[in-house]
Amino acid sequence: MSDRASRPVALVTGGSRGIGRAIAVELARTHQVVATYRSRRDCAESLERETGATIFRCDISSRGDRAALLDFTRERLGRLDLLVNNAGMAPLERRDILEAGEESFDALIGANLKGPYFLTQLAARWMLERGGGRIVFITSVSAYAASVSRGEYCVSKAGLSMAAALYAARLAPHGVQVFEVRPGIIRTDMIAKVAQAYEERIAAGLLPQGRMGEPEDVARVVRAIADGQLDYCAGQVLDVDGGFHLRTL
Template identity: 45%
Template sequence: MDEQQRHTALVTGAGRGIGRAIALALAGAGFDVIVNDLPGSDDLAETVDLVRLQGRKAVALGLDVADLAAHDGFVDRAWSAFGGIDCLVNNAGVSVAKRDDILSVTPESFDRLISINLRGPFFLTQAVAKRMVAEPVDDLRTIITISSANVDFASVDRAEYCLSKAPLAMMSQLYAARLAAHGVNTYEVRPGVIRTNMTAIARERYDRAFAEGLAPIARWGEPEDIGQAVAMLASGALPYSTGETLRVDGGLAVRRL
């Protein structure tokens, strides 16, 4: 990456876990980073410090991505922080409050997941994309959305999570078709089983599954695995690809006989 050029990334849900790992990987790739999490997050300050330790600038901005009315003001602040946004990473998301059978899913749980995991990223991407189109640059820009292996794999004990994540694959393709002419490539990164607070509840289950051959690469994925993938895409390693999915799942989706 040319250090003489401006490279700035906005990462949602960057307080910890995958989001923090993405922010640090982008910093390592030469990006200044705007890190986001819920307003009042106690974790963002540490992410900012870690980015700065890599010699890059960092700013923390609070936002609940489900709060659509706050998007325009948030994007204004993010855009102004370093004079633009070259990469948006849609990472913020939640899992179900309680794993339960699909026959027990409530409208309240369904609406919560759709609001945060799908509706929020769609409209935040729209707001950032409008600014990118209105203020073009010569360099490639990227929009990278973190989805889930549940785009491919049905989990009937968290059906609403699957339904909130699967449409992100199409969202990425739609924005790819719309934005390519404006020098913006979009990608979907599809993690497998990643070691985070979200998956800690199922640790023993996945430990057994990996031991029994769940994936060809027989280990948990780490947040840093996702961070490395995002940094590669954001750095322009695949300039003639857009709308593509990068699975970071240890081969989980490989069909085997």
């Protein structure tokens, strides 16, 4: 596509690093992309240089920041075709569920659940005005796999999975397709501290496909959604996990 200004608009939260960056890079081939960051402006600026994406600072857990992000997108680009709720965080420190405190719980619920829940509310209202759109929630296998050393992460992702189902049901009659994309173990900064331990478990057979995921594995699934290939699906859960979710006997 040559005329960039006539391209559809995609908003990717947490586009500065990891999975969100790979999604922003992929979508920038066909869309005008707004990519958000929270603290790593340097990473966001390199994305801007590399792809021409527009970057915007937004702490997704802040109501004011979410409203400012949507206002900015409306004023700058005038339309919204795809929202990718990707931004998220792991606990700063893994702690047993019998010891972990409320501070980490509140931070994760704010960033991983409340933020995308209410950003989607704003985006969905706008999409309804426009007559359609697509919304992706990046959740996690932690939505159903219990990790007792990061219970607050699991709870936030289980809640986000229900948020995806709720918005899918509410918006399907109005031409807005909602999807849950559920990554497994993906090689990013988020898992850097435990990557070696995961590699050992993968070598021992944890994943049927026998390899850790890459951010691009997730980006390709979002590409299929962005292209409308899954438009007769409502609320579909897409496991991007090398087969982790399969139960075998």
